[in-house]
Amino acid sequence: MSAPAATTTDRPQLSLPDTIVPGQIRWVYAVPIVGIHVLALCAIFPWFFSWTGLILMVFGIHFYGQAINLCYHRLLTHRAAKVPKWLEHFFVVVALCCMEDTPGKWVAMHRYHHKHSDHEDDPHTPLVTFLWAHMGWLMIQNRSTHNLTAYKKYAPDILRDRFYMNLEKSYGWIWIYVGHAFLYFLVGFLIGWLGTGWYAGLQFGSSLLVWGVFVRTVAVWHITWSVNSLTHLFGYANYKTDDFSRNNWFVALLTVGEGWHNNHHHDPTSASNQHRWWEIDITYYQIKLLEFLGLATNVIPAKPVRQAKRREAKEREA
Ligand SMILES: [Zn+2]
Ligand SMILES: [Zn+2]
Known part of the structure; x- marks a missing residue:
């Protein structure tokens, strides 16, 4: 491992990219982001609480969150x-229940980030401000990143898939989110209603909706957003990379492995972010479990293993 990357003291301050259109709010992002935060706030009222809702929230953070991470x-x-493909599409439907955008846009933005990490064109560097990297960039129009040309350039492989391309054609996929939220309410309502009547049903259904969907959605958002903000600000670096990515144990814990972000920027293709024995990467173990079950192939090993394999292949040819 090489010397640590630049320290926080020589971290430059960047201004907003020139391609930002000041004052042009992306309402289709801003309204759901603010709206679901407000709906999640219902959780402060005891009427909306149930233990089942709380358990569904905790379970959901992992289940739905992994559709994003993995x-x-x-x-x-x-x-x-x-x-x-059927499993990949299933994971994508689960990911859409996180309201974190379509796969085409998500992938394009993240590849854009890797290409320009912590430089002027990075769509969400915290070198502008923490809040910009965390959530601001989603809600303000950026001419260079938020358009079809960028999505086609950075995620052509994703857009070749007809299912994913169809998701790009409208905001109809939001009905997947709405539908799953309604299902949470309906199941809760029916259970409560069959138990002690319609009022109990209304209360139980609402608790599953508020905790199992809205609070969970907000939690998964902030966990994902922390990778863009916190892990480019706080933590340690195993590698000198061309950015300020950091390994952050707190984010690694929340994201079951994504927080080893300096390791990831050093070797983005590797299925594993675990470069030291204690940098536990549960997401990688899940990929290995899928491989064990015969559901994952072509699991990309770490850079040193890939290099050794290439060397061996070259020696065999010689
Ligand atoms: Zn990054
Ligand atoms: Zn990445």
Whole structure:
């Protein structure tokens, strides 16, 4: 491992990219982001609480969150492994229940980030401000990144898939989010209603909706956004990379492995972010479990293993 990357003291301050259109708010992002935060705030009222809702929230953070970490990030953006199309599409439907955009846009933005990390064209560097990297960039129009040309340039492989391309054609996919939220309410309502009547049903259904969907959605958002903000600000570096990516144990814990972000920027294609024995990467173990079950192939090993394999192949040819 090489010397640590630049320290926080020589971190430059960047201004907003020139391609930002000041004052031009992306309402289709801003309204759901603010709206779901407000709906999640219902959780402060005891009427909306149930233990089942709380358990569904905790379980959901992992279940839905992994559709982002494992599928959107490692499988689709970096092609760190391959899974059957039906499973990949299933993961994407689960990811859409996180309201974190379509795979085409998500992948394009993340590849854009890797190409320009912490430089002027990075769509979400915290060198502008923490809040910009965390969530601001999603809500303000950026001429260079938020357009079809960028999506086609950075995610052509994703857009070749008809299912993913269809998701780009409208905001109809939002109905997947709405539908799953309604299902949470309906199941809760029916259980409560069959138990002690319609009022109990209304209360139980609402608790599953508020905790199991809205609070969970907000939690998964902030966990994902922390990778863009916190892990480019705080933590240690194993490698000198051309950015300020850091390994952050707190974010690694929340994201079950994505927080080893300096390791990831050093070797983005690798299925594993675990470069030291204690940098536990549960997402990688899940990919290995899928491989063990015969559901994942082409699991990309770490850079030293890939280099050794290439050397061996060259020696065999010679
Ligand atoms: Zn990064
Ligand atoms: Zn990445």
